[in-house]
Amino acid sequence: xxxGVGQIFSWRFSYCxxxxxxxxxxxxxxxxxxxxxxxxxxxxxxAPMVVNPKLxxxxxxxxxxxxxxxxxxxxxxxxxxxxxxxSANGNKGVILNSSTSVTCLIQSTYVTxxxxxxxxxxxxxxxxxxxxxxxxCYDLSGKDVMKVPIVVFHFGRGSNLLLPASNYLLTPLACxxxxxxxxxxxxxxxxxxxxxxxxxxxxxxHPES
Numbered sequence: 001x002x003x004g005v006g007q008i009f010s011w012r013f014s015y016c017x018x019x020x021x022x023x024x025x026x027x028x029x030x031x032x033x034x035x036x037x038x039x040x041x042x043x044x045x046x047a048p049m050v051v052n053p054k055l056x057x058x059x060x061x062x063x064x065x066x067x068x069x070x071x072x073x074x075x076x077x078x079x080x081x082x083x084x085x086x087s088a089n090g091n092k093g094v095i096l097n098s099s100t101s102v103t104c105l106i107q108s109t110y111v112t113x114x115x116x117x118x119x120x121x122x123x124x125x126x127x128x129x130x131x132x133x134x135x136x137c138y139d140l141s142g143k144d145v146m147k148v149p150i151v152v153f154h155f156g157r158g159s160n161l162l163l164p165a166s167n168y169l170l171t172p173l174a175c176x177x178x179x180x181x182x183x184x185x186x187x188x189x190x191x192x193x194x195x196x197x198x199x200x201x202x203x204x205x206h207p208e209s
Contacts (some may be wrong), residue, residue, distance in 0.1 A: 012036040015098065047155035054090025062156035063094040065111070068116035069149030083109055109178075120149035134175035 014036035017030040050060040063084045083106065086093035092106075105113065114136055118126070124146060127139040142148060151168050153161040169175065 017044055045155065045159040045161055047159050048156070048157055050093065052086045052090055052093055058154040059096045060086060060093045061096050063153060064156055066113060067150075067152045067154065069120040085159055117149055117151075123147075131170065131175045134170060137139075137175040141170070 012033060014029075014031040016031070018166060048062040050062050051174065052060050065084070083092065084094055118136070120136065124143075125139040125141075127137050128141070129137050138146075148165050148169060151163045153163070155161065
């Protein structure tokens, strides 16, 4: 008798990614089966997965909103919740992709996030310098400490992922690392557990609501 994957692994898995500062040889853990039911804690959340019948090879998660600086959208800003949902023809949605270094948003969502972030960082010097695909950068010359808006990903079933400031700012220029995928609204977003932050800036960042 042949057993299916679901019968063997109980349709559960937990993929625990190591911290970005874990060192030169970090290791991550993949737990399959009933042992994947980790106890809830301040450092772990659970998000419902979504099936896309058109793209069954990707892991989709139910993202219901993103808030910047305490202002939650799509509820309070003019972005439809459908931007995060898999459409009937298999477009849009949010893919969990551990092979990417940054979270990419579709253009309309990115512009709203970018405007909200700018509104919360008027005390910082926005520069015309660019770094790779990041188009919103700040000059931190002479700053020992800076405060930036809190960024939270809101998932289904009330799960909220509060991102550390080092996960959405790249130093030493301090560029936002939630870039746009471009104007193609049909493209899915990609949500990752962490964003790559590199450089040698000594200026710590502190999120604020």
